[in-house]
Amino acid sequence: MASNFTYKRSIAINAPLIKVWRILTDPASIKKIYFDMDWKTDWKKGSPIIFSGDYDHQYFEDKGNILDIEKEKFILFNYYNPDSGKKDIPENYTVMRFELEANKNETIFTVFQYGFANEQAFETVTTKWNFVLLTAKEMAEKLI
Template identity: 35%
Template sequence: MNADVSVAQASIEVAAPRDKVWRALTEPALIRQYFLGTNVQTTWKPGDPITYSGEYNGKAYEDKGTILEVEPKVLLKTTHYSPTTGLPDVPGNYHTVEYRLADDGDHTKVTIVQGNNKSTEEVEQSAATWRLVLQNLKEFLESDTSHAP
């Protein structure tokens, strides 16, 4: 499969410094507030596991993966597998998910790239989900509430 066909990507500009965005991407209490109620557990050390759990459409879920790469305030790369896909828990059914941060003037550009999608439809669905998550992240970080880091 052509790599371009299997990759979903979404980006957004956030009016927040990179360290604030990084904290929102890596602190479980903050992640839960914008990432559809997801509970994340990990050490953020390469090679260590990561789990994502919560409830979606009234059903409990627990997804998992491995931390692949961490470059603070620049790059976070993981694998991700969800049993809800109905696919077997084998390496070929894991996505790669990269969170990339870059300065853009006084804003931070956040890009999420999800690889190893199985179809054009999955690419489109994944990109739409990541756009929603990024919009939630932007609203969370740009809000004036005391909940933002």
């Protein structure tokens, strides 16, 4: 059963919303932002999403689904790691949401994630998301 821990963090990016959206949905950009991981999907509601790459010289392939999406506003998706040892059932997926909001000359990028297996999983993800947010900010601001 998933824990009650929820991660939420926002970052202000000095770039137009459309540029931040492109970074979050472009395969080459997302790979740079998210630890050299490939994200394969068509970015449509109900579509599968495959997360793959190498971790510690081991190939992995995780999966999820696009639960909802509104172009240039938000992406809601879930994530399952088959190596977790847990059954592939909805209760064992974490849920993530990327939100974008235009605010004057900047874009507010907010990440939510919930459904962690335990506190340790929550703590691990916190460190990773901090890196992702800062890398997305850096990339978007260079594209201006």
